[in-house]
Amino acid sequence: MLEVKQVSKRYDGGRGVHGIDFSMQRGEIVGFLGPNGAGKTTTMRMITGYLYPTEGMITVDGLSVHEEARKARSRIGYLPETPPLYPDLTVESYLKFVAKLRGVPAREQKMRTAEMVSRLGLTGREKQSVRHLSKGYKQRLGLAQAIIHKPDLLVLDEPTSGLDPSQIIEIRGLIRELGENHTVLLSTHILQEVGALCDRVLIINRGELVMDGAPDEIGARMENRFAVSLEVRGERERVESALGEWAEAKGISAEIREGTKPQVADESAAKSAENLRDSGQAAVLPDALRETSAEAAAEDTDGASPARRAASPEASAHAHESVRALLTAPGQEDFRIELFRFLAAADLPILELHKENLTLEDVFLKLTEDGGASAEEARSVRKPSASSRERAEEEDAGSPISEPSVSEPADPAQKSPTGGERP
Amino acid sequence: MNRILAISGKELRLYFLTPTSYFAFAIYILMSSFMFYVDFVTYQPSIIDYRLILSDMLFMLLIVVPILTMRLISEEFRQGTDELLLTSPASVTEVVLGKYLASLGVLLMLLVCNLVYPAIMSLFGNLNMLTLWLSLLGVFLMGASMMAIGLFASALSQHQMVSAVAGFVLLLLFWLAGSMTSQNETLSAWIQPFSLPDRISNLTKGVINGPDVIFYVSLAVLFVVLSIQVIERKRWR
Numbered sequence: 001m002l003e004v005k006q007v008s009k010r011y012d013g014g015r016g017v018h019g020i021d022f023s024m025q026r027g028e029i030v031g032f033l034g035p036n037g038a039g040k041t042t043t044m045r046m047i048t049g050y051l052y053p054t055e056g057m058i059t060v061d062g063l064s065v066h067e068e069a070r071k072a073r074s075r076i077g078y079l080p081e082t083p084p085l086y087p088d089l090t091v092e093s094y095l096k097f098v099a100k101l102r103g104v105p106a107r108e109q110k111m112r113t114a115e116m117v118s119r120l121g122l123t124g125r126e127k128q129s130v131r132h133l134s135k136g137y138k139q140r141l142g143l144a145q146a147i148i149h150k151p152d153l154l155v156l157d158e159p160t161s162g163l164d165p166s167q168i169i170e171i172r173g174l175i176r177e178l179g180e181n182h183t184v185l186l187s188t189h190i191l192q193e194v195g196a197l198c199d200r201v202l203i204i205n206r207g208e209l210v211m212d213g214a215p216d217e218i219g220a221r222m223e224n225r226f227a228v229s230l231e232v233r234g235e236r237e238r239v240e241s242a243l244g245e246w247a248e249a250k251g252i253s254a255e256i257r258e259g260t261k262p263q264v265a266d267e268s269a270a271k272s273a274e275n276l277r278d279s280g281q282a283a284v285l286p287d288a289l290r291e292t293s294a295e296a297a298a299e300d301t302d303g304a305s306p307a308r309r310a311a312s313p314e315a316s317a318h319a320h321e322s323v324r325a326l327l328t329a330p331g332q333e334d335f336r337i338e339l340f341r342f343l344a345a346a347d348l349p350i351l352e353l354h355k356e357n358l359t360l361e362d363v364f365l366k367l368t369e370d371g372g373a374s375a376e377e378a379r380s381v382r383k384p385s386a387s388s389r390e391r392a393e394e395e396d397a398g399s400p401i402s403e404p405s406v407s408e409p410a411d412p413a414q415k416s417p418t419g420g421e422r423p
Numbered sequence: 424m425n426r427i428l429a430i431s432g433k434e435l436r437l438y439f440l441t442p443t444s445y446f447a448f449a450i451y452i453l454m455s456s457f458m459f460y461v462d463f464v465t466y467q468p469s470i471i472d473y474r475l476i477l478s479d480m481l482f483m484l485l486i487v488v489p490i491l492t493m494r495l496i497s498e499e500f501r502q503g504t505d506e507l508l509l510t511s512p513a514s515v516t517e518v519v520l521g522k523y524l525a526s527l528g529v530l531l532m533l534l535v536c537n538l539v540y541p542a543i544m545s546l547f548g549n550l551n552m553l554t555l556w557l558s559l560l561g562v563f564l565m566g567a568s569m570m571a572i573g574l575f576a577s578a579l580s581q582h583q584m585v586s587a588v589a590g591f592v593l594l595l596l597f598w599l600a601g602s603m604t605s606q607n608e609t610l611s612a613w614i615q616p617f618s619l620p621d622r623i624s625n626l627t628k629g630v631i632n633g634p635d636v637i638f639y640v641s642l643a644v645l646f647v648v649l650s651i652q653v654i655e656r657k658r659w660r
Contacts, residue, residue: 011660045506048506048510049509049510050509050510050658051658051659052658052659069512069514070512070514071512073510073511074512078506078510080503080506080507081503082503084502084503084505084506084507085502085504086437086502087502088437088440088441089433089436089437089440093436097433098507098511100425100426100428100429101426101429101430101507101508101511101513102511102512103425103426103512145507
């Protein structure tokens with residue numbers, strides 16, 4: 001479908017891209033990832049024929065983008081970073097112009113324009129001038145422009161940048177839909193997007209292709225280990241000794257991260273503290289302030305509390321205790337089934353079991369960071385508490401679609417040695 | 424050809440959607456009618472000859488053409504719509520020709536506006552039709568070459584104003600080519616033939632002189648080709 005063969009583009013001062021080499025199959029959605037200035041846009045511009053490469057060949061369906069430009073370009077749809085719109089035209093006249101320009105047969109133009117309008121949710125805005133469209137609608141019109149001639153290859157440069165969360169979801173939905181009968185190459189710097197949309201990821205850094213693979217494979221490929229995090233119900237000591245023994249026998253390193261205190265115990269402790277304070281207050285102010293209903297209620301609980309304390313014995317508290325652990329084994333062998341059977345036999349129910357791979361974020365940082373050592377450092381320092389915070393932040397940033405492989409991002413920026421060291 | 428028409432259609436539509444072209448037309452009509460009044464009404468006795476007001480009209484083109492052409496290519500670069508045009512199946516040649524065709528359309532409209540004056544003149548006496556039509560042909564040819572120069576200037580920058588100024592300066596150089604060098608005989612012999620307004624005199628006399636027509640046409644072709652090259656060059660950088 002698309003073949004990019006040893007393509008280079010040199011700019012002054014050594015920037016540009018060097019020796020980019022990849023190919024795409026029909027029907028693939030490929031994510032093009034890289035930090036700012038890595039050469040994503042340059043590469044896309046060369047693929048679409050906007051720029052000519054200094055070296056190398058780009059072919060679409062065997063047609064060179066530069067030598068058989070007309071034929072090749074009519075098979076490509078391109079949405080640049082800023083949608084190429086004429087603010088003075090109306091939506092309808094703009095689409096008609098693009099249809100004519102892209103060589104849509106005259107009798108189909110009207111139909112195709114109407115199709116694009118309805119498909120991209122622009123109905124009712126046909127007569128509106130492009131200038132007055134909101135950013136999201138402009139992006140949709142940009143997308144309409146790129147697909148109006150039914151191209152085989154769709155190249156999208158940061159299709160969701162600058163949109164609000166609901167618009168991002170919509171545009172992603174559209175891209176996914178388009179991916180069913182087009183080949184899509186999209187660039188982005190939002191990592192969740194790749195996880196949510198793409199079958200394959202290309203990571204580019206400083207003008208060179210540094211990684212090519214499926215989003216969930218990449219993590220495993222980057223490092224030779226198999227890691228599982230789990231939450232087990234049971235007393236800490238019992239879990240620790242049982243897991244430790246099992247892990248040692250298997251050559252797996254086990255690390256107990258934290259134990260959660262049972263909820264009920266917490267509650268009753270808080271209650272009794274409150275009661276204590278209340279009674280103290282009562283002692284200081286013996287009669288005057290005893291009329292308020294709040295205090296009356298406090299008195300009530302005070303009266304009830306001895307019975308409650310008796311009703312929450314140690315045993316039940318332990319039954320609700322759970323322990324989190326991280327097991328890491330060298331190699332790629334999957335030990336989850338054995339682990340399950342072992343813990344089941346030991347009467348330690350698994351509450352949660354999660355395969356920990358290098359997330360896309362880790363891979364991205366590792367590949368794009370300057371020194372290998374600092375990347376290694378960034379990867380090894382992972383704070384479990386930080387991950388939940390970052391997840392919350394990311395949801396704020398408007399990327400609610402998350403994939404299992406990306407669902408627990410690390411916090412690589414966290415370089416403090418307080419995080420759990422990974423072997 | 425379809426793509427050329429698509430692009431020129433879009434450009435013509437944009438001409439009528441942007442205020443600058445109305446502004447240019449307004450200036451043109453205001454100034455030329457003022458000059459017509461001075462030349463035809465206040466100058467007595469009135470002479471019924473289109474050529475009397477022709478020189479004013481030519482001078483107006485010098486101001487109006489850069490305003491009309493400045494947007495053509497520079498605006499595409501500024502808006503990023505060049506990415507649409509250059510990645511479409513249309514070649515750069517088609518894109519530039521489409522735009523040039525649109526500018527010729529606008530030039531024709533200017534000429535039509537200008538027909539009001541000979542129409543008024545003909546009410547008061549007999550107007551020589553041959554010189555009128557040949558003069559108009561001359562103005563069209565000269566305007567066409569000026570539009571090509573303006574188009575080229577527009578390809579040089581992504582700022583409309585820079586394009587307009589560059590276009591005006593280029594046009595002025597061609598305009599004054601004759602008068603600037605009139606003191607020096609040998610230099611004048613070389614430069615004079617490139618003067619824009621000097622070439623039109625034969626046509627206004629009712630004579631179609633081959634070299635004059637070829638001069639205007641080749642000047643237009645030269646600057647259209649240069650515009651194409653300027654855009655094409657950006658792709659290699």
